[in-house]
Amino acid sequence: MHELSIAMSIADLALDEASKAKAKRIKEIDIEVGEWAGVDCDALLFSLDAVLKSDAILKDTKVNLIKHPPLMHCNSCNSDFKPSVQYIRQCEKCGAADIQLLHGRELSLKSLIIDD
Ligand SMILES: [Zn+2]
Structure with a gap:
């Protein structure tokens, strides 16, 4: 489950940012995924859903997956x-x-919207 470990590292990054900003909640996160990043977007969303809802800060976070075609x-x-x-x-x-x-191989947490 490659996507599950990606989802967990994205959640860790988001939580890091939340703690730096002393945020109680993260409203939205934007994740950039290149079409050649080797990631199954459906599996990633499914994994993120499972990972995020187990955390108090992340449980209502909306995930925006931004797909980049290769350029x-x-x-x-x-x-x-x-x-x-x-x-x-x-x-x-x-x-x-x-x-x-x-573009095409990126896989990163682009931005997040926090609620403090
Ligand atoms: Zn040329």
Whole structure:
């Protein structure tokens, strides 16, 4: 259960932030997930539901999952493009190898709204 451990670390992070802010409740959390992050979003939501409701601070927290489609950037022709396959090594526009992934593999707690 890969997603359960992710859900638990997200909850830990959220609780850390809540304690720093001395918050009694967290209203909402935004989680960014890239389509190539290797995460099953349904399983993640299911796990989060189970993890969050067992905690007093997190039990009414609304989860927003923000999904990012993959996006590549080519440093040679300076264009952004959506790759058609995952393990691409060349720009689909100019063929240069100097490319980087801008979005698609992220998995992070982006923000949270607390209630103090
Ligand atoms: Zn290019």
